[in-house]
Amino acid sequence: MKQFIAFVKKEFYHIFRDKRTLLILFGMPVVQVILFGFAITNEINEAHIVFLDKSHDVATDKIKDKILSSGYFRLNEKTPRSSADLQEIFREGKVKVAVVFGQNFYKNMLTHQSANIEILADASDPNMATTLTAYVTAIIRQYQAEEQTITGGLIGTEVKMLYNEQLKGVFLFVPGVITVILMLVSAMMTSITITREKELGTMEILMVSPLKPGLIILGKSTPYIALAMINAVTILLLAWTVFEMPIRGSLLLLLAECLLFVITSLSIGILISTITNSQQTALLISLMALMLPTILLSGFIFPINSMPLVLRYVSNIIPARWFIEIVRSIMLKGVGLEVIWTETLVLAGMALLFIVVSIKKFNIRLG
């Protein structure tokens, strides 16, 4: 125990005397949350729209009003007179959507003939285009439903967004940012700090000393567990105060799951450090083999359901995928362990596997 305390103390000296690492450790989470929260967002505000209205009747006016008052759109100063005008306007690039009403719109609607609306969107940014057309369609459908209730018409649809009524992008990003940061601090930092001792030659001295290999690893990783947890709390606090993100489930459970994920990531970091002897390689492996899949395949940015089948299978072996699911469930849905026990079990199993493999590998290196 005395050996262990001496070791951890030494490790903290290393961390606190390295100003650059310290800056990365504590600056990065704040910057990332702010960046993801404010700058990188899927939400649409005031997209430029034009109307080509061949009817100019009660119905088209009402639909136009509805669209413009939704807050998502803003009427562009240009008014197209023909389809050719539309081409020209889109080419200029400022206008993102155009709505074209057919002739005799209101009359056709009343007589139950097909009343035509055409929605055109600038799909050079496909995501944006999809979202915008979805918004316009929704507004038109809403109008349709209202009309039908007045005239005693058909079925009205109502859409309700559960758990995140305002569809805030930051709710999606915070679990992802926590995941990336915890992964980075735990896996990358541990693999670097262990390979650093190998590079400096101090690892040999430690191995010649009576310290057990397990104790060396534990002593090296304990400070990073503490730091990662501080980061997790920082991010949660930021998310809560700045972006008003709720934590609907148990905070204690959330922190316990964070700890589990930190341990899983740490054990990957230790595994990396047993494969290589250089800090550079450790850094590269951490970035390429961990960060990229964590960001791309975990469901942080791209939904797992829309991936090709192969990638969906691959995403299963990425710890972050399970952790993001856990964080979203606890924070947004407020569920407890009875719902997320599978994910928890998978993470725990991964941690165990990595720890066993890295201890085995570490011992082989000794031999």
Next chain:
Amino acid sequence: MNNTYAIKAENLTRQFGSFTAVDQISFQVKKGEIFGFLGANGAGKTTAIRMLCGLLKPSGGHAEVAGFDIFRQQEKIKQHIGYMSQKFSLYEDLTLYENIRFYGGVYGLRMSEIRERAEDLLKKLGLTQQRNLLVKSLPLGWKQKLAFSVASIHNPEIVFLDEPTSGVDPVTRRQFWNLIYEAAHGGTTIFITTHYMEEAEYCNRISLMVAGKIKALDTPTGLKTQYAAESMDDVFLKLTQQ
């Protein structure tokens, strides 16, 4: 335990794939002796020292260090030896005292013991004033002397030194050897590898390694007579040209 040898090696061998780095070497080191392990770079000195310290498993042969078997009793050996590697082995971003305290803690010394030994050690090296400086601010020679003292902080029976003086100027090298003599005088066995031939003269006995084998083992004077050479340099040249 009460035999006169600190280290006994018999046909100790280590292969890396098809390459035999250390080829059936046998020797004994007496307690309190300064035993030099000489050879060109790549002769197998470091491999041999790493096997004795338990950093590397031998492929064959037997060896005892401080009376313990290197195959079965590695953990016991660790309590009784100190080790200083080719690479500088202190933490540069820790102060002198923090380094001493850390290694003292690693060897399970009590806080009072650590404090006492740190005082002695710093006084002996004339570094009491610098105790709270970061190690990286010291010149290389001083770092090496400090590293040696730290490697023997737990009063080990044997200290293994792997080319401790490479890259150090002759004056500091001389001072370094004074520290070694002092430790040996106190009963510590010193096992040292070097490729500086003039350092061989400082050892009680030396073994010369060529291509993984021990080619000669005797006192410096004995070797010089045997090979009719004026200096250890000549001995070494004659041996390698055989």
